[in-house]
Amino acid sequence: xxxxxxxxxxxxxxAMTGEALLFCLIGVTIGTLVGALPGIGAxxxxxxxxxxxxxxxxxxxxxxxxxIFYGAQxxxxxxxxxxxxxxxxxxxxxxxxxxxxxxxxxxxxxLLVTSVSSFxxxxxxxxxxxxxxxxxxxxxxRFSSVEYFLVMFLGLMGSATISSGSPVKGLTMxxxxxxxxxxxTDVNSGIFRFxxxxxxxxxxxxxxxxxxxxxxxxxxLSNVGKPFAMLVSAKSITVRSMLPSRQEARACVMPTxxxxxxxxLFGFIPGAGSTISSYMSYALEKRxxxxxxxxxxxxxxxxxxxxxxxxxxxxxxxxxxxxxxxxTDPTLAILMAAMIVHGINxxxxxxxxxxxxxxxxxxxxxxxxxxxLILNIPFIGLWVRLLSVPYKFLYPAVLFFVAIGxxxxxxxxxxxxxxxxxxxGGYLLVGHGYPPAALLIGLVxxxxxxxxxxxxxxxxxxxxxIFLERPISAVLLAxxxxxxxxxxxxxxxxxxxxxxxxxx
Amino acid sequence: xxxxxxxxxxxTSANLREMAVAAAIAILGLYMVWEGRSYGIGSVREMGPxxxxxxxxxVLTVLGAGLVLAGRGEQRQESFRLKPLLCIxxxxxxxxxxxxxxxxxxxxxxxxLLSVLADKGFRLWEVAVLLVVLPVLGYVIFVAVxxxxxDAVRWGA
Numbered sequence: 232x233x234x235x236x237x238x239x240x241x242x243x244x245x246a247m248t249g250e251a252l253l254f255c256l257i258g259v260t261i262g263t264l265v266g267a268l269p270g271i272g273a274x275x276x277x278x279x280x281x282x283x284x285x286x287x288x289x290x291x292x293x294x295x296x297x298x299i300f301y302g303a304q305x306x307x308x309x310x311x312x313x314x315x316x317x318x319x320x321x322x323x324x325x326x327x328x329x330x331x332x333x334x335x336x337x338x339x340x341x342l343l344v345t346s347v348s349s350f351x352x353x354x355x356x357x358x359x360x361x362x363x364x365x366x367x368x369x370x371x372x373r374f375s376s377v378e379y380f381l382v383m384f385l386g387l388m389g390s391a392t393i394s395s396g397s398p399v400k401g402l403t404m405x406x407x408x409x410x411x412x413x414x415x416t417d418v419n420s421g422i423f424r425f426x427x428x429x430x431x432x433x434x435x436x437x438x439x440x441x442x443x444x445x446x447x448x449x450x451x452l453s454n455v456g457k458p459f460a461m462l463v464s465a466k467s468i469t470v471r472s473m474l475p476s477r478q479e480a481r482a483c484v485m486p487t488x489x490x491x492x493x494x495x496l497f498g499f500i501p502g503a504g505s506t507i508s509s510y511m512s513y514a515l516e517k518r519x520x521x522x523x524x525x526x527x528x529x530x531x532x533x534x535x536x537x538x539x540x541x542x543x544x545x546x547x548x549x550x551x552x553x554x555x556x557x558x559t560d561p562t563l564a565i566l567m568a569a570m571i572v573h574g575i576n577x578x579x580x581x582x583x584x585x586x587x588x589x590x591x592x593x594x595x596x597x598x599x600x601x602x603x604l605i606l607n608i609p610f611i612g613l614w615v616r617l618l619s620v621p622y623k624f625l626y627p628a629v630l631f632f633v634a635i636g637x638x639x640x641x642x643x644x645x646x647x648x649x650x651x652x653x654x655x656g657g658y659l660l661v662g663h664g665y666p667p668a669a670l671l672i673g674l675v676x677x678x679x680x681x682x683x684x685x686x687x688x689x690x691x692x693x694x695x696x697i698f699l700e701r702p703i704s705a706v707l708l709a710x711x712x713x714x715x716x717x718x719x720x721x722x723x724x725x726x727x728x729x730x731x732x733x734x735x
Numbered sequence: 736x737x738x739x740x741x742x743x744x745x746x747t748s749a750n751l752r753e754m755a756v757a758a759a760i761a762i763l764g765l766y767m768v769w770e771g772r773s774y775g776i777g778s779v780r781e782m783g784p785x786x787x788x789x790x791x792x793x794v795l796t797v798l799g800a801g802l803v804l805a806g807r808g809e810q811r812q813e814s815f816r817l818k819p820l821l822c823i824x825x826x827x828x829x830x831x832x833x834x835x836x837x838x839x840x841x842x843x844x845x846x847x848l849l850s851v852l853a854d855k856g857f858r859l860w861e862v863a864v865l866l867v868v869l870p871v872l873g874y875v876i877f878v879a880v881x882x883x884x885x886d887a888v889r890w891g892a
Contacts, residue, residue, distance in 0.1 A: 399798065399801065407760065407763075410767060410792070410795060413788050420784045424784060425788075448824070455854055623854045626850065627851060627869065628869060628872075631847070631869050635873055645831070647827055647830055651823075651828050651831070654823070658820070663753045681787045684782070685782050688779055688781075688782060693778060693780030
């Protein structure tokens with residue numbers, strides 16, 4: 232515990248320096264803006280901003296990028312409340328009660344409630360991150376390839392089955408992602424796999440090009456041409472109008488607490504994340520409410536709980552990434568890429584080897600959340616005005632930023648072609664219910680999995696029983712079995728969870 | 736209960752598309768098995784470069800076939816319009832093609848022109864605004880501020 236406390240104090244000192252504060256502010260502001268704007272998300276923005284961070288100190292760059300990531304969760308609800316269009320998938324549930332609240336003239340209240348519950352969710356989860364990540368990392372130092380393979384397998388399985396929709400389609404996307412990951416030069420033998428004679432594919436499909444295509448381009452393809460209507464004018468939102476009544480304020484407390492708990496738990500689980508957390512939190516509140524019929528008509532609980540949940544989830548999702556080096560969200564994979572570029576290798580040794588970076592980053596999360604709370608409340612009018620830009624102006628700009636961002640990775644048109652074509656394929660797949668994030672997780676984790684499997688088999692001399700012989704892996708295997716069994720049961724019952732929009 | 740025939744045909748073509756997607760996945764799986772074998776499978780103990788691809792290919796084929804047989808699933812796409820698709824993807828390809836050859840101002844112009852074709856609601860002055868603002872903004876952000884080695888305009892090859 233003493234280590235944690237002293238580490239945190241040092242981290243806080245670093246996070247409060249002028250440079251760190253400035254870039255944290257920049258990051259969370261960009262994040263809020265981007266989260267609020269439908270059609271461009273945290274992931275696209277982080278990819279585009281990534282090259283900027285190469286010239287910054289590693290910690291500062293990470294602070295800014297992370298700020299964009301969790302800042303977006305604050306902004307996502309703004310469009311949900313004002314336009315009934317979610318800025319991000321994890322804010323989609325907020326439309327259900329947020330938009331009715333806006334129509335009743337309580338948009339200000341809804342916006343304040345989401346800011347405060349987001350803050351609560353985020354800060355409690357940071358506490359969990361501080362306590363759990365170092366412990367988990369220490370535990371993971373005992374992992375060998377056998378355990379890593381199973382953890383990654385579990386992660387992929389989670390991504391495939393826990394996200395909404397057909398688990399079979401989710402599994403297909405994961406496998407497709409892993410398959411795309413095999414393209415390139417085989418590490419052990421040096422031969423080229425599936426490169427079709429092109430020079431660029433010898434390095435495999437660029438992760439950012441695929442991510443931009445799948446989420447940036449595909450997103451634009453599905454949104455282009457749709458109408459767009461704005462409900463509230465900037466003038467009607469004053470600080471006064473944002474205060475909730477005493478009854479409403481009291482009604483928010485327990486939903487925020489429950490949402491935080493749920494989000495903190497789900498953020499940690501691979502495959503689950505802010506989106507699932509927000510949905511489950513809403514469903515839970517509706518089930519627990521004395522009068523469930525209020526939900527969908529402007530129930531303030533329906534706004535507080537999911538927003539607490541999605542912010543909580545986004546903070547705890549850093550735990551597997553920082554302690555094990557396994558990203559549970561495609562955006563986190565990009566953050567990991569940023570770390571690798573600076574020579575910081577994620578994995579269990581990260582926290583001990585680069586303690587100042589870890590604690591500086593965690594402390595910046597606190598700082599960032601406070602900044603966001605301060606930013607969101609007075610600047611609501613500004614966000615409202617910004618949202619009134621029609622989509623037809625936004626999407627060419629987004630496409631331009633995506634194109635130039637992708638091109639600038641290698642100054643190679645090939646990456647842009649990849650992004651465009653994957654965007655096309657992605658649009659077709661997403662339109663038929665295939666979850667895109669699952670493909671990206673497969674692409675990132677697949678090659679690592681292959682390595683670990685090869686090594687595990689070398690260790691065991693070709694015997695699969697090694698998975699049962701080692702205690703940790705046996706437990707992991709049991710968990711995998713449980714998840715598989717519950718998925719089969721779910722399939723058999725023919726019940727599917729609340730359908731989710733396919734954009735992050 | 737009346738369904739207009741156009742709605743029915745739209746639904747059927749959506750079903751066909753969904754099955755085509757699943758079939759494409761299965762075919763990709765078969766290709767992976769076929770090509771993967773040529774890389775050398777090796778043994779379980781010493782996995783060759785082809786081991787993983789072949790295994791993945793098998794799984795993909797099974798999944799793809801299963802999805803084809805399962806037939807109809809969720810239908811998110813109400814309408815499938817080809818033109819916006821081609822415009823946006825075309826815009827990306829044009830940008831990529833033109834960037835090294837002509838510098839980024841012509842590339843951006845091509846991208847903007849092609850992408851606005853995707854949305855019918857554009858007025859001429861709005862397109863003009865985008866054509867001016869985006870290259871300038873791009874230059875300021877990416878070349879001036881971020882210092883990327885991109886030529887604004889390139890004459891010749």
